[in-house]
Amino acid sequence: MSELIDSFFGSTPSEVDPEFRCGFVAIVGRPNVGKSTLLNHLLGQKLSITSRKPQTTRHKILGIVTEGKVQAVYVDTPGMHKKEPRAINRYMNKAAESALKDIDLVLFVVDGLKWTPDDELVLEKLQRVDAPIVLLINKVDTVADKEKLLPHIASLSAKLRFSEVVPVSALRGHNLPALHELVSRFLPFAPPLYAEDQITDRSQRFLAAELIREKVMRQLGDEIPYDLTVQIESFKEEGNLLRIDTNIYVERPGQKAIVIGEGGQRLKLIGKEARIDMEKLFERKVMLTLWVKIKGGWSDDERALKSLGYSDI
Numbered sequence: 001m002s003e004l005i006d007s008f009f010g011s012t013p014s015e016v017d018p019e020f021r022c023g024f025v026a027i028v029g030r031p032n033v034g035k036s037t038l039l040n041h042l043l044g045q046k047l048s049i050t051s052r053k054p055q056t057t058r059h060k061i062l063g064i065v066t067e068g069k070v071q072a073v074y075v076d077t078p079g080m081h082k083k084e085p086r087a088i089n090r091y092m093n094k095a096a097e098s099a100l101k102d103i104d105l106v107l108f109v110v111d112g113l114k115w116t117p118d119d120e121l122v123l124e125k126l127q128r129v130d131a132p133i134v135l136l137i138n139k140v141d142t143v144a145d146k147e148k149l150l151p152h153i154a155s156l157s158a159k160l161r162f163s164e165v166v167p168v169s170a171l172r173g174h175n176l177p178a179l180h181e182l183v184s185r186f187l188p189f190a191p192p193l194y195a196e197d198q199i200t201d202r203s204q205r206f207l208a209a210e211l212i213r214e215k216v217m218r219q220l221g222d223e224i225p226y227d228l229t230v231q232i233e234s235f236k237e238e239g240n241l242l243r244i245d246t247n248i249y250v251e252r253p254g255q256k257a258i259v260i261g262e263g264g265q266r267l268k269l270i271g272k273e274a275r276i277d278m279e280k281l282f283e284r285k286v287m288l289t290l291w292v293k294i295k296g297g298w299s300d301d302e303r304a305l306k307s308l309g310y311s312d313i
């Protein structure tokens with residue numbers, strides 16, 4: 001009987017290593033402090049989208065790092081922010097807060113010596129969290145006067161008790177191996193939840209849509225703030241080829257013209273850059289088709305948000 005059970009579940013209880021550690025680590029912070037950059041560098045691969053514009057990450061994303069006897073499941077969250085003018089902002093704050101439940105460790109990311117009302121908001125939310133909190137001073141490569149770091153750390157530590165404080169540069173990879181070591185120590189002894197080679201819980205479809213959104217946001221600079229979303233219409237595997245048809249939704253006709261660009265040049269570039277990243281991530285050839293469509297009022301309409309996939313919290 002037990003053999004039947006073992007063959008069904010694929011592993012025997014004796015295979016479970018009592019020294020294996022596995023747990024959830026939430027990466028939180030206000031928009032633009034470098035949370036997604038950190039996750040990508042910890043994973044050693046691009047998963048979460050990044051841009052210079054705040055509020056790039058809209059959903060929770062799991063990034064799974066398995067090394068030796070440790071599996072750290074990182075939860076990248078949208079940046080928490082005070083102003084909630086639209087449904088999309090409320091959605092993002094809710095997604096970020098829900099990531100603080102049932103976790104083993106919080107990495108609270110701040111940007112060098114900067115401290116803003118949005119950082120303060122995140123700190124307030126963290127007061128109510130039971131898990132240990134590590135303060136990550138990111139972008140230390142931009143801090144010219146390193147002497148100012150210690151007093152800054154002291155003033156932040158007076159606001160909240162941190163288990164550790166670690167200065168890092170997510171972009172340059174400074175101190176990240178030490179951070180991984182530190183994270184491991186906080187994880188409970190538990191068997192792995194995910195396969196060793198799995199890097200995320202998200203589907204390829206989702207990742208493809210996020211990559212396109214990243215390219216659009218980067219191409220547009222400050223021209224379109226949030227009024228844009230990407231929906232994959234079809235995602236087909238044909239041998240070693242992925243055929244992906246996508247709609248980019250904007251709110252107004254003027255925005256459609258901006259995304260397409262003169263003679264379609266901008267859309268072409270967006271498609272090319274997204275395709276290159278997808279081919280790296282999915283390790284196969286990609287045929288990508290992009291359409292720009294108008295869906296007025298989506299970012300402030302709860303129903304439209306749900307129809308575009310913002311319902312997973």
Ligand SMILES: Nc1nc2c(ncn2[C@@H]2O[C@H](COP(=O)(O)OP(=O)(O)OP(=O)(O)O)[C@@H](O)[C@H]2O)c(=O)[nH]1
Binds near residue numbers: 138
């Ligand atoms: N100089 C420097 N820049 C960094 C570092 N980490 C991130 N950045 C930059 O900061 C910007 C924001 O990074 P993201 O990773 O998108 O920030 P985020 O916190 O995920 O932002 P949201 O998605 O808005 O919540 C990007 O331009 C990054 O290249 C760092 O260590 N040093």
